[in-house]
Amino acid sequence: MAVVLAVNSGATDAIGFLALGGAFTSVMTGNMVLLGVAVAGADGALALHTGAAILCFILGCSLGTRIAGTPRPDDPVWPPAVTRALTVEAVVLVGYAVGWWWSDAHPSGQLQLSLLVLNALALGIQSSTVQRFGVAGLSTTYLTGTLTTLIARLTSGHRLRDVAQSALTLLGLITGAALGALLATRAPMWAPLVQLGSLGIVLAAAVTTIQPAPDRAPIRR
DSSP: OHHHHHHHHHHHHHHHHHHSSSOOSSOHHHHHHHHHHHHHTTOHHHHHHHHHHHHHHHHHHHHHHHHHOOOOTTOOSSOHHHHHHHHHHHHHHHHHHHHHHHTTTOOOHHHHHHHHHHHHHHHHHHHHHGGGGOOTTOOSSOOHHHHHHHHHHHHTTOOGGGGHHHHHHHHHHHHHHHHHHHHHHHOGGGHHHHHHHHHHHHHHHHHHHOOOOOOOOOOOO
């Protein structure tokens, strides 16, 4: 599930950077650097796009936390609240996709900015929602820490299979970015399908996997 969500992050970031004003939608460290560059170079358009992406990512993180909640000792493997939060993310991405297709896959001006902030909002939701699992180091958006942990563990003598999850998540991010970039530049009308498809796979798997708690039989006295 985390790997597929990383595919969504990679695709969304690539599309945002290439087609929605040169800003990222989940790499806020990169956006803050770009914001500083924009201020230094008096680039108002870049400052607007990166600043708006940062603010909407923060808003998404807050919304995702409100919906998904925080880890609890009695949590199942996949808390139902995670599915609800990812469903909200899917609704946001559907709205973005409609705007993308309405512009014939070439948004500009105010619409371009609107689609960028919708993507940033969506990935903010996803980023904080994954924290509900309570797994240290688990992320599907900001993966510099994941790369650092992977290298540190390999250097200290861990086996490759000990870091397989981290490696697969990084590979998912790169794969998603490659797909998003390829479609955004070669077949832009299809670009949102990478995002909608990857998130749809996760939601479909979650719905089919989550089982309601069995009813307790009444105690006879």
